[in-house]
Amino acid sequence: MFKPTLVLVIALISPLLYQQLLNFLNRKVVPLEVLRYYVQHPLDDVTIKIPVYIESADLRLLDVGEAIHIQTLGRLRETERTLPDVQFDFFEYTNQTDALLMKFFISDGNGIYVDAVEGYAALFYTLEAVDANDVPYFGTQLLLDHCYNDEIKNYVADRFLQLVDYNSKKHSFLHQSQYETSLQDPLRLVFVMMSAETNWEVEQAVKMHLEPVLSILSNYTLEYLHVDEDVKSPSRYIDEHFPEELSALPNLADFYLSHNSSNSTLYLLYYPFELADDSIRTMSVDNHSIYSSKENTFLNIKSWGSVYFAHTASYHGYVPAQNLADCMWSFAESVLDHYHFPNENMAPALRIQMYKRIATVRNLTYFSHRLSQVVGWLESNTLDSSLGSAILDAFGRREQVKERLESYDYDAALQLSTDLAAVFDKQIQNLDFGKLEIIG
Numbered sequence: 001m002f003k004p005t006l007v008l009v010i011a012l013i014s015p016l017l018y019q020q021l022l023n024f025l026n027r028k029v030v031p032l033e034v035l036r037y038y039v040q041h042p043l044d045d046v047t048i049k050i051p052v053y054i055e056s057a058d059l060r061l062l063d064v065g066e067a068i069h070i071q072t073l074g075r076l077r078e079t080e081r082t083l084p085d086v087q088f089d090f091f092e093y094t095n096q097t098d099a100l101l102m103k104f105f106i107s108d109g110n111g112i113y114v115d116a117v118e119g120y121a122a123l124f125y126t127l128e129a130v131d132a133n134d135v136p137y138f139g140t141q142l143l144l145d146h147c148y149n150d151e152i153k154n155y156v157a158d159r160f161l162q163l164v165d166y167n168s169k170k171h172s173f174l175h176q177s178q179y180e181t182s183l184q185d186p187l188r189l190v191f192v193m194m195s196a197e198t199n200w201e202v203e204q205a206v207k208m209h210l211e212p213v214l215s216i217l218s219n220y221t222l223e224y225l226h227v228d229e230d231v232k233s234p235s236r237y238i239d240e241h242f243p244e245e246l247s248a249l250p251n252l253a254d255f256y257l258s259h260n261s262s263n264s265t266l267y268l269l270y271y272p273f274e275l276a277d278d279s280i281r282t283m284s285v286d287n288h289s290i291y292s293s294k295e296n297t298f299l300n301i302k303s304w305g306s307v308y309f310a311h312t313a314s315y316h317g318y319v320p321a322q323n324l325a326d327c328m329w330s331f332a333e334s335v336l337d338h339y340h341f342p343n344e345n346m347a348p349a350l351r352i353q354m355y356k357r358i359a360t361v362r363n364l365t366y367f368s369h370r371l372s373q374v375v376g377w378l379e380s381n382t383l384d385s386s387l388g389s390a391i392l393d394a395f396g397r398r399e400q401v402k403e404r405l406e407s408y409d410y411d412a413a414l415q416l417s418t419d420l421a422a423v424f425d426k427q428i429q430n431l432d433f434g435k436l437e438i439i440g
Contacts, residue, residue: 035375035391039172042368046084048155048357048405052143053093056104059130064104065090067136072143080144082155084361088143099408100147100350102139110134112142117329119347121147150342151354155361163369165376172372175362183339184218188265190305191331192225194251195272198312199226202270204321209328212349213335216356227251230275241302243285249276252307260304266338267305268331270319272312280309298330306334356410360401363417367394370424377431390427394420 054065072088093101100121107124114121123142125135144152153159160173191202202224206214214220235248238256247253252271259267273280273291283290290297296310308327312319332348341351342358374391397420404413 039372043083051099053101055093058106068139071140154358172369175365187220190223190267200319201321205324213332269307356414360413360417394424
C-alpha cells in the first residue's frame with residue numbers, strides 16, 4: 001500500500017523529489033485519494049504515549065507495568081476504540097515528578113486512592129489478588145477509570161463532529177473542544193484577603209506556586225484586594241451556587257454578592273478561621289466539614305472561584321509566601337475547571353499535560369478539516385507550486401507533531417500543532433471554499 005507520509009518526508013530531504021511530489025499531487029496525474037485519506041482518517045497514524053512511574057515497596061511485582069500496558073492497550077483499542085492510538089509506558093520510579101506515580105501496597109483488601117495534591121495514585125492489593133493475577137486488571141481500572149478517564153473520552157468517536165460540504169456532500173471532522181472555552185479568552189484573576197487584621201505575601205506566592213498554570217494562559221490579568229473591615233451578616237439564601245450554610249460568616253456573602261457579575265473573573269478568597277466565631281466548627285457543605293482543627297480547607301464555588309479557609313494565629317497577622325502553596329493549588333483547580341481541563345481528581349500539572357494532548361489532537365483534526373477543503377477545491381482547480389509547497393510544509397510539521405507525542409514532549413507537540421493550523425490557514429486563505437453543514 002502506498003504510504004503518502006513517507007513520500008512527503010523523503011521529499012523534504014531531496015529537492016529533486018520535491019518537484020516530483022508536486023506533479024504527483026496534481027489531480028490530473030494521480031487521484032486525490034492520497035490526501036483524502038488524511039481527511040477521512042485524521043488520527044489513524046497518530047500515537048499518544050503517556051509515561052507512568054511505578055513504585056512497589058512491599059513486594060516486587062515483576063512485569064506488572066508490561067501487563068498493565070498490554071491490558072490498557074487492549075481496552076483502548078477494542079472497547080474504547082480511541083481514534084488516536086493511546087499507549088501507557090511504564091518506568092521504575094526514581095523521584096521523577098513529570099508524570100503520574102502509581103504506588104502499590106499490600107493490604108487486607110483491594111482498593112484505590114488518587115492523591116490530587118501529591119500527584120500519585122495508590123493501588124492496594126491482597127496476596128490473593130497476586131495469586132489470581134488480578135493486580136494488572138486493578139491497575140488498568142485505576143488508570144482508565146479514575147486517572148485518565150476524562151482525557152480518554154476526548155479521543156473516542158463521539159467527541160468528533162462530522163461536517164459535510166454543502167455541494168460535494170463529502171465529509172470531514174472537527175473535535176468538539178473546538179467550540180469550548182479557549183485559553184485565548186480573557187480571564188481576570190482576583191486574590192482577596194478577607195480579614196482586615198491579616199496580611200499575606202500573595203504576589204510572591206502567585207509567582208512561586210501558580211506559574212505552571214499561568215504559563216498556559218495567554219490573556220489574563222491579576223488583581224489583589226484586601227477587605228478592610230469585618231462585617232457580620234444574617235444567614236440567608238444567596239443563589240444556587242453559594243452555600244446558604246456559609247452566608248452568616250463575616251464578609252463572605254456580602255463580598256460574593258458585590259462581586260458576582262462577570263463570567264470572565266475568578267476569585268480566590270483567603271478566609272482565616274479566626275475571622276469567624278465558634279459556629280464555623282459545625283458548618284458543612286455537601287456533607288463536608290468546613291472546619292478542621294489540624295488542616296486548612298477550601299471550597300470551590302462553581303463558575304466563581306474558591307474560598308480557602310486557613311488557620312492563621314501562628315502567623316501573627318502575616319502569612320508568608322511559602323505557606324500559601326496549598327492555597328495557590330486550590331485556586332489552580334478553579335482556573336483549570338474554568339477552562340474545562342480534564343480529570344478534576346488529578347494534580348494540576350498532570351491535568352495541564354492532559355489538556356495539551358487533547359489540544360494537539362484538536363489541532364491535528366482541524367488541519368485535516370482544512371485539508372478537506374483544499375481537496376474539494378482541487379477537484380475543480382489545478383494545483384500550483386505555491387499550494388503544493390503549502391501542503392508539503394504542512395505534512396512536514398504534522399510529522400514533527402507525531403514525533404513529539406510519542407516522545408512525551410507535549411509542550412512542543414501543542415506548539416507545533418498550533419503553528420501547523422495557523423500557518424496552513426494563512427497559506428490557503430485566498431482559496432474559495434463552499435459552505436459546510438454540521439450533522440453531528
